[in-house]
Amino acid sequence: MVQLIIRRIGMMILIMLVVALLLFLINEGDPRLIARSILGPYAQDQQLDAWVIENGYDRSVIVRYFEWLGRIFAGDLGESVIYKRPVSEIFWDRLGNTGILAGVTFVIMVAIALVLGVLAGMKEGSLQDRAISVFSIVTTSIPEYASAVFLVGVFVFWLGWLPGTSSMTSGFDPLQMILPVLVLTLYGFGYIARMTRASMAEVMTTPYIRTAVLKGLPYRHIILKHALRNALIAPFTVIMLQINWLLSGVVVTEFAFGYKGFGALLLEAALRRDIFVIEACGTAAVFVAVLTQTIGDLGYTYLNPRIRFK
Amino acid sequence: MSDVPRMNAVSTPLSRLGASFMASLRPVLLLRESPVGMVGGAIILLFVILAIFAEFIAPFDPNATMVPFAFPGAEMEDGRVFLLGTDHLGRDILSRIIFGGQRVLFYATVATAAAYVVGILMGLAAGYFRGYLDELLSFVANVILSFPIMVLYVLIIAKVGASGINIIFAVVFASSPGIMRIVRGVTMDIATRDYIAAAQTRGEGPWYIMLMEILPNARGPLIVDFCLRMGYTTITIGALGFLGLGLPPPDPDWGGMITETRAFVSGGFPHMAILPACAVSLLVLGFNLLADGLREVSLRD
Numbered sequence: 001m002v003q004l005i006i007r008r009i010g011m012m013i014l015i016m017l018v019v020a021l022l023l024f025l026i027n028e029g030d031p032r033l034i035a036r037s038i039l040g041p042y043a044q045d046q047q048l049d050a051w052v053i054e055n056g057y058d059r060s061v062i063v064r065y066f067e068w069l070g071r072i073f074a075g076d077l078g079e080s081v082i083y084k085r086p087v088s089e090i091f092w093d094r095l096g097n098t099g100i101l102a103g104v105t106f107v108i109m110v111a112i113a114l115v116l117g118v119l120a121g122m123k124e125g126s127l128q129d130r131a132i133s134v135f136s137i138v139t140t141s142i143p144e145y146a147s148a149v150f151l152v153g154v155f156v157f158w159l160g161w162l163p164g165t166s167s168m169t170s171g172f173d174p175l176q177m178i179l180p181v182l183v184l185t186l187y188g189f190g191y192i193a194r195m196t197r198a199s200m201a202e203v204m205t206t207p208y209i210r211t212a213v214l215k216g217l218p219y220r221h222i223i224l225k226h227a228l229r230n231a232l233i234a235p236f237t238v239i240m241l242q243i244n245w246l247l248s249g250v251v252v253t254e255f256a257f258g259y260k261g262f263g264a265l266l267l268e269a270a271l272r273r274d275i276f277v278i279e280a281c282g283t284a285a286v287f288v289a290v291l292t293q294t295i296g297d298l299g300y301t302y303l304n305p306r307i308r309f310k
Numbered sequence: 311m312s313d314v315p316r317m318n319a320v321s322t323p324l325s326r327l328g329a330s331f332m333a334s335l336r337p338v339l340l341l342r343e344s345p346v347g348m349v350g351g352a353i354i355l356l357f358v359i360l361a362i363f364a365e366f367i368a369p370f371d372p373n374a375t376m377v378p379f380a381f382p383g384a385e386m387e388d389g390r391v392f393l394l395g396t397d398h399l400g401r402d403i404l405s406r407i408i409f410g411g412q413r414v415l416f417y418a419t420v421a422t423a424a425a426y427v428v429g430i431l432m433g434l435a436a437g438y439f440r441g442y443l444d445e446l447l448s449f450v451a452n453v454i455l456s457f458p459i460m461v462l463y464v465l466i467i468a469k470v471g472a473s474g475i476n477i478i479f480a481v482v483f484a485s486s487p488g489i490m491r492i493v494r495g496v497t498m499d500i501a502t503r504d505y506i507a508a509a510q511t512r513g514e515g516p517w518y519i520m521l522m523e524i525l526p527n528a529r530g531p532l533i534v535d536f537c538l539r540m541g542y543t544t545i546t547i548g549a550l551g552f553l554g555l556g557l558p559p560p561d562p563d564w565g566g567m568i569t570e571t572r573a574f575v576s577g578g579f580p581h582m583a584i585l586p587a588c589a590v591s592l593l594v595l596g597f598n599l600l601a602d603g604l605r606e607v608s609l610r611d
Binding site: 011018026133134141142143144145147150153249255256263267281285286290293 | 346452453456457458459460461464465467468469541545548549552553554555565568569572575576580583584587588590591594595597598599602
């Protein structure tokens with residue numbers, strides 16, 4: 001078990017280093033492109049070359065990569081080309097906003113998905129199961145940018161209950177959070193629900209559940225005390241992987257509602273070639289994704305006694 | 311089913327390919343037992359027919375600007391009707407949805423098929439040869455899969471630029487590792503079977519074994535996954551269009567149509583953005599229902 005944890009964490013660090021190298025090569029592999037993005041399209045070749053030498057970009061890529069890693073660990077993310085401010089001033093704020101959005105969505109989405117998945121899986125093939133399954137397929141088929149249009153049409157312009165923006169220009173407003181959270185939840189919960197349903201349905205066919213039924217235990221008790229413990233092991237990994245999906249959805253959703261999060265920042269930076277912002281956002285996204293995948297893997301190993309005690 | 315092995319025993323590779331092709335049609339024929347799958351298939355068929363005959367079905371040129379801000383059912387002076395209205399530049403929305411569907415289906419199919427070719431070759435090689443090659447390919451797959459997928463698309467498209475070819479490239483890059491993982495798992499399982507040992511004893515080469523013996527027997531999970539991935543790719547192409555990184559204008563694409571017109575939802579013209587949103591949701595629903603039906607059918611036997 002300890003060996004497995006060390007191996008898994010070692011793998012995680014290796015993947016992060018390789019991904020960071022890829023991000024670095026894509027963005028800073030060609031020094032003249034950096035000079036071009038900083039000095040603007042009308043800069044002459046001599047000026048580009050002068051800038052490259054002045055800032056030490058004429059040295060080998062590997063040396064610069066390790067320097068860059070060192071700066072990131074020290075908290076220096078470089079300076080934004082567009083905002084002319086240190087990236088860290090903008091970046092942490094945006095990341096925090098996304099953290100709030102993703103956190104709230106995650107809690108609500110997982111709760112709904114688990115409840116619906118268990119309800120569907122405990123009576124496989126019943127009307128209840130069919131209804132929940134079809135509902136989750138339909139919601140998973142509506143991409144975020146489509147459901148945003150539908151929900152805005154209904155709740156903002158038809159009923160007039162909610163604001164159509166989530167830019168939070170006049171301070172934090174919980175009302176502005178509802179639509180982005182709803183859009184992300186609708187698209188994302190179906191997958192977890194289906195996994196939970198499959199796992200629950202499998203557990204319900206096992207001999208120990210039949211024994212519990214034959215012993216005459218109350219149905220509630222069987223589901224809550226006997227079935228759930230084993231049925232929730234498999235979805236755990238899926239739930240942790242869902243954070244990776246959530247980070248994807250955040251890019252589209254933040255753009256749709258004008259939410260000031262890191263997904264919108266990444267998109268804006270990518271469109272305008274703001275290289276240091278792209279690097280910061282890309283690194284953060286992969287860091288969160290790889291970390292949650294590792295936790296998912298290790299958690300699954302820990303939760304499953306058949307692996308834990310081997 | 312009982313006569314398929316007998317045919318295999320005496321036949322040449324070519325007729326065996328035919329037999330395995332017929333066998334791969336079986337789940338499609340069995341689909342009539344799954345109402346959910348049939349609904350999905352019907353939706354996809356509708357969009358495919360609309361795409362193939364777009365030139366004849368679409369009432370207008372999708373890029374022609376006529377009467378701006380017309381509501382669904384509005385009539386032109388010459389008596390022709392805008393069934394779904396027009397957008398802010400006066401282009402017929404029905405025609406744009408039909409031609410947009412043609413574009414989305416074309417790029418989604420080509421991109422997914424290309425991702426499958428790459429993913430299958432990588433997965434077969436990793437699962438059959440094992441060893442260092444497997445370690446290397448699996449590590450590459452792990453690295454790519456560790457990116458949140460939309461972040462990866464934004465990074466790639468922002469670097470190489472937005473065009474049809476680049477979208478295909480990005481989809482292949484981002485989704486072939488997932489396909490490789492599935493193929494690798496199935497390959498490792500099938501490689502232990504007796505008929506593989508028999509083929510090896512006959513002296514067949516590794517690629518013959520992989521493509522002729524292993525791949526046809528791995529088709530079950532791959533067909534279901536292909537349908538799901540067609541849905542994801544449709545969503546992705548739409549999402550890139552929505553973010554302004556998609557297929558170049560003025561030719562219609564559903565994501566781009568939503569992004570161009572969603573500002574007019576507030577101005578009392580919600581149909582402009584809602585209709586393409588319905589189109590993309592319906593097509594993806596078709597793929598997901600078909601995948602669900604195929605999975606249900608394949609679990610049954």
